[in-house]
Amino acid sequence: MPRPHSDNGRVELRLRPEDKAVLTRAAAIERLDLTGYILRNMLPQAEAVIEREERLQLSERDSLHVLDLLENPPPAPARLIRAAKAGFTLE
Template identity: 30%
Template sequence: MLAHTSKRLTTRITDHVQEKLQAAADLVGATLNQFVVQAALEKADKVIESESTIVLTRRESLRLLELIENPPPRNEKFVQAQARYKRIKNGAGSTAK
């Protein structure tokens, strides 16, 4: 089953680049367009994953877990910010009714 396509991507490339891409597409039995789109999607997935993931060392992850389980005491600025957040949240909720 073919997916419905409605967008077009156009780019200019050198003969060398086109030849190389075509050779790779031929090796996997795909058209040049199919190959380029698949390669771009794979790269996009890697970029999105790498930008969406935080990598911590063992020491950092243990420290994070310690802070989650035993958070430091709340200082005055935190308490003020929390109260301001609750006021804004409650004020926004009451106007939506």
């Protein structure tokens, strides 16, 4: 039965005994406890995943196109102009 959620900073990790033995041995070689070893090796990877997924990367061509649109925006559609004249607000 699952335990109630508690944000106490703990994470449970179920490993095969042979996988835990490998991680424990590597941690000992680097003079770290298992938690320190896992954190040191996994946090940079987690941060890289977040960075990769949250950053929008444009090609040079697309970057130039965006800059051109900012400097020379297309005319507003008639529907938008009518809404602005009618006092429409986006609340």
